[in-house]
Amino acid sequence: MLSVSNLHAAVDGKEILKGLSLEVPAGEVHAIMGPNGAGKSTLSYVLTGRDGYEVTEGSATLDGEDLLSLEPEERAAKGVFLSFQYPLEIPGVPALTFVRTALNAQRRARGEPEVTAPEFLKLVRARAGELKIDFDMLKRALNVGFSGGEKKRMEILQMAILQPRFLILDETDSGLDIDALKIVADGVNALRGPDRGMLVITHYQRLLDYIKPDRVHVLAGGRIVASGGPELALQLEREGYDRYARAA
Amino acid sequence: MSVIASIRARDVAELPGKRDEDWRWTDLRGLIREAPEPSRPYSGDLPAGPFAGLAAEEVVIANGEGGAHVDVLPAQTRRLALRFVSQGDGGHAARASIAVEAGGTLVLLESYEGQGGYLGHAGLAISVGTGATLERIVLADDSGDGVTVSQAEVHLEPGARFVQTVLTSGARRQRLETHVRHPGGHAELRLDGVYLLSGKRHADLTTVVTHEGLDGATTQLAKGVVRDQARGVFQGRIVVAEGADRTDARMGHHALILSDRAEVDAKPELEIYADDVACAHGNTVGALDDEALFYARQRGIPEAEARALLTEAFVGEVIDRIGDEAARDVARAWVAGRLAGEG
Numbered sequence: 001m002l003s004v005s006n007l008h009a010a011v012d013g014k015e016i017l018k019g020l021s022l023e024v025p026a027g028e029v030h031a032i033m034g035p036n037g038a039g040k041s042t043l044s045y046v047l048t049g050r051d052g053y054e055v056t057e058g059s060a061t062l063d064g065e066d067l068l069s070l071e072p073e074e075r076a077a078k079g080v081f082l083s084f085q086y087p088l089e090i091p092g093v094p095a096l097t098f099v100r101t102a103l104n105a106q107r108r109a110r111g112e113p114e115v116t117a118p119e120f121l122k123l124v125r126a127r128a129g130e131l132k133i134d135f136d137m138l139k140r141a142l143n144v145g146f147s148g149g150e151k152k153r154m155e156i157l158q159m160a161i162l163q164p165r166f167l168i169l170d171e172t173d174s175g176l177d178i179d180a181l182k183i184v185a186d187g188v189n190a191l192r193g194p195d196r197g198m199l200v201i202t203h204y205q206r207l208l209d210y211i212k213p214d215r216v217h218v219l220a221g222g223r224i225v226a227s228g229g230p231e232l233a234l235q236l237e238r239e240g241y242d243r244y245a246r247a248a
Numbered sequence: 249m250s251v252i253a254s255i256r257a258r259d260v261a262e263l264p265g266k267r268d269e270d271w272r273w274t275d276l277r278g279l280i281r282e283a284p285e286p287s288r289p290y291s292g293d294l295p296a297g298p299f300a301g302l303a304a305e306e307v308v309i310a311n312g313e314g315g316a317h318v319d320v321l322p323a324q325t326r327r328l329a330l331r332f333v334s335q336g337d338g339g340h341a342a343r344a345s346i347a348v349e350a351g352g353t354l355v356l357l358e359s360y361e362g363q364g365g366y367l368g369h370a371g372l373a374i375s376v377g378t379g380a381t382l383e384r385i386v387l388a389d390d391s392g393d394g395v396t397v398s399q400a401e402v403h404l405e406p407g408a409r410f411v412q413t414v415l416t417s418g419a420r421r422q423r424l425e426t427h428v429r430h431p432g433g434h435a436e437l438r439l440d441g442v443y444l445l446s447g448k449r450h451a452d453l454t455t456v457v458t459h460e461g462l463d464g465a466t467t468q469l470a471k472g473v474v475r476d477q478a479r480g481v482f483q484g485r486i487v488v489a490e491g492a493d494r495t496d497a498r499m500g501h502h503a504l505i506l507s508d509r510a511e512v513d514a515k516p517e518l519e520i521y522a523d524d525v526a527c528a529h530g531n532t533v534g535a536l537d538d539e540a541l542f543y544a545r546q547r548g549i550p551e552a553e554a555r556a557l558l559t560e561a562f563v564g565e566v567i568d569r570i571g572d573e574a575a576r577d578v579a580r581a582w583v584a585g586r587l588a589g590e591g
C-alpha cells in the first residue's frame with residue numbers, strides 16, 4: 001500500500017527528514033512514535049503535498065503510484081487523508097458545506113456521480129450521531145470557535161464521510177479526554193479493513209490502547225530508527241525516547 | 249472643487265485630484281485631461297437592471313436625464329429600483345432625492361450601469377425620519393472605461409434606521425461616497441461595502457459619519473478582493489462630536505490582495521471629541537490564508553475551487569448582513585459571478 005523509501009525533505013532549506021523508509025501494507029495499522037521535533041508532522045505534510053516541504057531525495061508511492069508528483073487534491077482523490085495535528089479554522093464556510101464540497105470534488109475527480117443533498121444529509125446525520133457530534137454544530141463555520149477536542153472529532157467525521165483508503169492521523173489524541181478518545185478510536189477502528197492502511201502518529205502510547213497497531217516505528221532525527229510490534233510502544237512508555245534521540 | 253461643477257462647466261480644473269487630501273487616492277484631475285462633451289440622450293432599448301423584478305417601482309436616470317423625487321409617507325412600505333444608466337463618452341450629472349417620513353419603510357435598490365467612457369455624477373439627498381427605515385443596496389457594475397462619482401448626503405432623525413450595503417466591481421475610476429449626519433437619539437446606522445476588482449479597475453468607498461447627539465450607533469463592515477492591477481480604496485471616517493456621549497461606533501475593513509500588482513489603500517479614522525464612547529476598529533489587508541487553502545486541498549477541493557470557496561466566504565460575511573432577502577440573493581449571486589471571473 002504505502003511505500004516510502006529513503007525520503008529526504010527540507011523546510012526552509014533545513015533538512016528534516018533524512019532518509020526515512022517505511023512500508024505500510026494494506027489492512028495494517030502502523031504507529032509512528034517519536035520525540036517532539038523528530039519530524040512526524042513533517043512526514044505527514046510531505047506525504048500530503050504541503051507547499052514549502054521540499055523533497056530532495058527518495059520516493060513515496062501508494063499502491064505503486066508516485067504520490068510526490070501529485071497536487072494535494074489529487075492525492076486526496078486517490079484516498080490519502082490527513083487528520084491534522086492542528087485542524088484549521090475556515091471562517092464563513094459551514095462545516096456541512098465544506099465537507100459536501102470536498103466529497104463531491106473527490107467523487108468528480110474519480111469519475112463518480114456527486115451525492116445529492118438529501119443523500120449527503122442522511123450520511124452526515126448517521127456519522128455525526130456515531131461520533132456524538134451535535135448536528136447544529138455542522139451548520140457553523142468549520143472549526144471556528146470549536147474546542148480542541150471538537151476539532152479532532154470533526155476530523156474524524158470528515159474521515160468517516162470521505163472514506164479514504166489511506167489515513168494519516170497526526171496526534172489525533174492530543175486535547176482529548178478519555179471519553180472523547182474512545183469515541184474517536186471507535187470511529188477510526190470502524191474504518192479498519194483489508195483495503196485500508198493507516199499511519200497513526202502519536203507521542204503517547206495511550207491512544208494505542210484503543211487503536212491497536214500492527215507495527216510500531218520510532219521516528220527520531222528524521223529517520224525510522226527502530227521498528228517492532230505493539231510491545232515497542234509499551235517499552236517507549238517505560239523508558240522514554242532518550243536512547244533513540246541519542247542514536248539519531 | 250466639484251465633479252458636478254466640472255461636468256457643467258466643462259472645466260477639468262474643477263475636478264478633485266491628488267492635491268485634495270480626501271481625493272489623493274482617487275485622482276480625477278490627473279486622469280481626465282480633456283472635459284468630455286455633454287452626453288447625448290440615451291439611445292436604444294434599456295436592458296433589464298440587476299434588481300429587475302424585485303421592486304414594484306422603477307426610476308431610470310439615463311445619461312443624467314430624468315430625476316427622482318421620492319417621498320415615502322408615514323406608514324407606507326415601498327420598494328424602489330433606482331437606476332443610474334450611462335452610455336457613450338460624454339459627461340452627465342443627475343440628482344435624486346429620497347425622503348422616508350416618520351414611520352415609513354423603503355427598500356432602495358440602486359444600481360449603476362454603463363457602457364462607454366463616460367464621466368457621470370450622481371448626487372443623492374436622503375432623509376430618514378423618526379421611526380422610519382431605509383435599507384439602501386447599491387450595486388455598481390460600471391463600464392471598465394467609465395468614470396463614476398456618486399455622492400449621497402444622508403440626514404437621520406432620532407430613532408431613524410438607515411442601513412446600507414454598497415457592492416461594486418469598480419470602473420476606470422469610481423468613487424461611491426456617503427456622508428451621514430447622525431443625530432444620536434438611538435438612530436441606527438450601518439454602512440457596509442464590498443468591492444471586487446479585477447483588471448485595471450478602481451473603486452473608492454468613502455464614508456463620513458458625524459455623530460452629533462447622545463446615544464447613537466454606527467456599525468460598518470467593508471470587505472474587498474482585488475486582483476490583477478486593480479486598486480481598492482477605503483476611507484471610513486467616524487467623527488464623534490463633543491457631547492455625543494454614549495456613542496457606539498464599530499468599523500471594520502478587510503481586504504484580500506490576490507496579486508502582486510493589485511493595491512489597496514485604506515484609511516479608517518475615528519475622531520472622538522466626546523467622553524464615554526464605545527469604539528472599535530479593525531483594518532487588515534492580506535492574502536488568502538495559505539494554511540486554510542492547503543487544508544481544503546488536502547480534503548480534495550481543487551485549488552481554484554478552494555480559493556473561490558474561501559474568498560466567497562470572506563465576502564459572505566457582509567452579504568449576510570443585508571436585511572432584504574431578495575436583494576441578498578441578488579448580491580450573493582453577483583459576488584459568486586464576479587469571483588468566478590464573469591464580467
Ligand SMILES: Nc1ncnc2c1ncn2[C@@H]1O[C@H](COP(=O)(O)OP(=O)(O)O)[C@@H](O)[C@H]1O
Binds near residue numbers: 035040041
Ligand atoms: N514550517 C516550518 N518552518 C521551519 N521549521 C519547521 C517547520 N515545520 C517544522 N519545522 C522544524 O522541523 C522539525 C520537525 O518538526 P515536526 O515535523 O513538527 O516535528 P514533530 O511533529 O515530530 O514534533 C522541527 O525542528 C521543527 O522546528
Ligand SMILES: [Mg+2]
Binds near residue numbers: 041085
Ligand atoms: Mg507534530
